[in-house]
Amino acid sequence: MKAWRIEDEGGIDALNLADIGIGEPGPGEVRFRVKASSVNRRDFNTVRAPGERNTPLPRIPNSDAAGEVVAVGDGVTEFGPGDRVASCFFKRWEGGRMRAPIMASALGGAEEGMLSEEAILPQTALVAIPEHLTWEEAGTLTCAGVTAWNALVAQGCLKAGDTVLVMGTGGVSIFALQFAKMMGARVIVTSKSDEKLERARGLGADETVNYADTPDWDEAVMELTGGQGVDHVVEVGGPGTLQKSINATGFGGHIGMIGLLSLGEVNVVPLLRKSVRLSGIYVGSREMFRDMNAAIGASRMRPVIDRVFGFDDARSAYHALGSDAHFGKIVISLG
Ligand SMILES: NC(=O)c1ccc[n+]([C@@H]2O[C@H](COP(=O)([O-])OP(=O)(O)OC[C@H]3O[C@@H](n4cnc5c(N)ncnc54)[C@H](OP(=O)(O)O)[C@@H]3O)[C@@H](O)[C@H]2O)c1
Known part of the structure; x- marks a missing residue:
């Protein structure tokens, strides 16, 4: 063979x-x-x-x-x-x-x-x-499917009415968007492409942010959540995006740490202050x-x-x- x-x-x-x-x-x-x-x-x-x-x-x-x-x-x-x-x-x-x-x-x-x-x-x-x-x-x-499921459901304990931030529109992220909508969540999707964001809306994304046009996308997410922050982040960006993910997460929220698409340094203090749960996800x-x-x-x-x-x-x-x-x-x- x-x-x-x-x-x-x-x-x-x-x-x-x-x-x-x-x-x-x-x-x-x-x-x-x-x-x-x-x-x-x-x-x-x-x-x-x-x-x-x-x-x-x-x-x-x-x-x-x-x-x-x-x-x-x-x-x-x-x-x-x-x-x-x-x-x-x-x-x-x-x-x-x-x-x-x-x-x-x-x-x-x-x-x-x-x-x-x-x-x-x-x-x-x-x-x-x-x-x-x-x-x-x-x-x-x-x-991709099991990773998104683990981050949102197994580790994240997602429930209807939660707000989910999905980063990008690759394999893991689109599964996360679909699972979050399937389970009755409100979903915010980021992407570098307006065309991809339009497609994400077609799959049920409630709000979208172009992270290339809006480098302070964490602030945009805070505005979209009335200053509350999201309940879940599907973090595929890695150390280069984690700080902004933490900024965009609400008190007691959950970040599923999945990807390594970018490099950077992270101040963990806001994690403690906001009691944000950070879970390492391996499929x-x-x-x-x-x-x-x-x-x-x-x-x-x-x-x-x-x-x-x-x-x-x-x-x-x-x-x-x-x-x-x-x-x-x-x-x-x-x-
Ligand atoms: N820990 C695990 O178990 C596990 C499992 C699966 C995947 N991963 C990791 O998760 C990441 C995604 O995997 P994948 O298979 O879904 O990849 P993929 O299909 O290639 O998707 C990558 C997408 O991420 C978005 N992206 C890239 N850089 C970004 C940034 N700085 N900020 C926000 N979004 C960014 C882009 O979407 P737009 O074009 O829309 O901007 C890109 O198309 C990779 O690092 C992969 O190694 C980890």
């Missing part, structure tokens, strides 16, 4: 379409045909500079996969041939809190990734896909993924896909993500 592999430090254009063996699933394992795999910023960074992330080479990239079960090993009780499944970001995080061994089980990093025609995972690293989703839609859930567990899928199924929510590339054209998907022109998710389809 064919798999895209990172084999050296040559970046996106050095990705190699290799012929590799797959074998049979062992006890507790499931073999599935990959139908779609979306690209996350983290996958882009891994392909661009694997050494910076200590990625063992060769390595198949991407954590995300939606696929159809082909064969199961002894003792597999949850899935059978023909079932539609999605990969969990961590091979070993079924539930409970994050632990060190879990960190060392990320697909497309410490463990082999999903950008291959077939893959084998333990049944405990797979979830059933919501029935109404296409393969491409289901292939976006593993990283999420299988349990969170199942909860999220139940919500997606019940609300018939559909992930937002910007573009779909063919498997043979996988390199173009990483280039597209790097151009930062996307809104929502970029997907590689295996048909």
Whole structure:
């Protein structure tokens, strides 16, 4: 079978379409045909500079996969041939809190990734896909979807009537917008692009701020909330935006610390004074993924896909993500 592999430090254009063996699933394992795999910023960074992330080479990239079960090993009780499944970001995080061994089980990093025609995972690293989703839609859930869910729902304890600040319009942020609206929250979205903000309004964003035109976007958010600040921030900007996120958060609010898109220094004193809760988010567990899928199924929510590339054209998907022109998710389809 064919798999895209990172084999050296040559970046996106050095990705190699290799012929590799797959074998049979062992006890507790499931073999599935990959139908779609979306690209996350983290996958882009891994392909661009694997050494910076200590990625063992060769390595198949991407954590995300939606696929159809082909064969199961002894003792597999949850899935059978023909079932539609999605990969969990961590091979070993079924539930409970994050632990060190879990960190060392990320697909497309410490463990082999999903950008291959077939893959084998333990049944405990797979979830059933919501029935109404296409393969491409289901292939976006593993990283961006679960991360947004963890930040807002699992850690953030989001409730109807809360106000949520969503930064940017990439994969994680658009999931956060959709979950927040699904759960009855008021949502403020920031972006560097008015066109993207218009699309965010189409998905239900209540207010928008262009952070390129309005560098003091924290003040704009305070105005939009009548000086109260927001209840939740989906923080994808990192240290370069965190100070303003703290400024824009209300007393007792929650910041889900997710991204590292910019650098900067942070004064933590306002965190204490406002009793703001700051949670480190590292994607999420299988349990969170199942909860999220139940919500997606019940609300018939559909992930937002910007573009779909063919498997043979996988390199173009990483280039597209790097151009930062996307809104929502970029997907590689295996048909
Ligand atoms: N901790 C975790 O578990 C976890 C999981 C997933 C992702 N992440 C991280 O979260 C970040 C987003 O990931 P992603 O996959 O959603 O990326 P993505 O799809 O590439 O989205 C990135 C978007 O963020 C916005 N952005 C960039 N710089 C910004 C800034 N300074 N302030 C506000 N918005 C900014 C831009 O939106 P506009 O064009 O609209 O401005 C950009 O399109 C990355 O740093 C990624 O590594 C972490």
